[in-house]
Amino acid sequence: MMASIARSSLLRQVALVPKLPIATRLASQQSAIVNAARVATFHTTARRDLLPPLPQRVEGTVNDAAPVPETSPSHGSYHWTFDRLVAASLIPLTVAPFAAGSLNPTLDALLCATILIHSHTGFQNIIIDYVPKYRTPRARKLFVWGLNAATVVVGLALYEFETTDVGVTETIKRIWTA
Incomplete structure (x- = not known):
């Protein structure tokens, strides 16, 4: 009894499959696959990215303030205003x-x-x-x-x-x- 409680629902569904008729077995296997896909999306597994991550580098220490970029009017409101004027024209x-x-x-x-x-x-x-x-x-x-x-x-x-x-x-x- 304790072993059946410890099994996951997917394992219990697969364990019951051989005792059922063939049509029910196919439907049960399909629903087990769908349920496994739903459950798998929430599990934490090793991620395999298609591309390797970009090189990481740390500048400064934890206690340093965040760098403030230099202000430039051409990359701010003038640039945005020019884009809107061109689009409106x-x-x-x-x-x-x-x-x-x-x-x-x-x-x-x-x-x-x-x-x-x-x-x-x-x-x-x-x-x-x-x-x-x-x-x-x-x-x-x-x-x-x-x-x-x-x-x-x-x-x-x-x-x-x-x-x-x-x-x-x-x-x-x-x-x-x-």
Whole structure:
């Protein structure tokens, strides 16, 4: 009696399986597997990460105060305000070429430049947030250079598309009416 109390519910379910008919055995085994998966999520086991942890280093001692970063207005409210202004300016720049009825190449180029700046600053914010400089300085530099290269390539491609082809707004207009 004491041994049955000490067994886990999964072991008791598996121990009862051979005494049951085949259909009931299959259902019982499936429910045992589901229950085992539910229970296993709450057990503490050895974690095996896909990637090894980044190198750890401790600077200072336990009694040192937390370092306060140097203030910079370009990384604070000015940066946020610029991002919001660019995002808000996309609304009229997207609607204006179609609402006016005439397609203006200057307005089209302004729309392309604003989309490019908006995309660049958005991806830059993602890199700043998710690739910390103090833990992975080489990866951060690689991502920043990759973003700058991609921005230049897309800028040149948009310039070529605007000067040698019909432009972005005309292309959107043609696709919309197709």
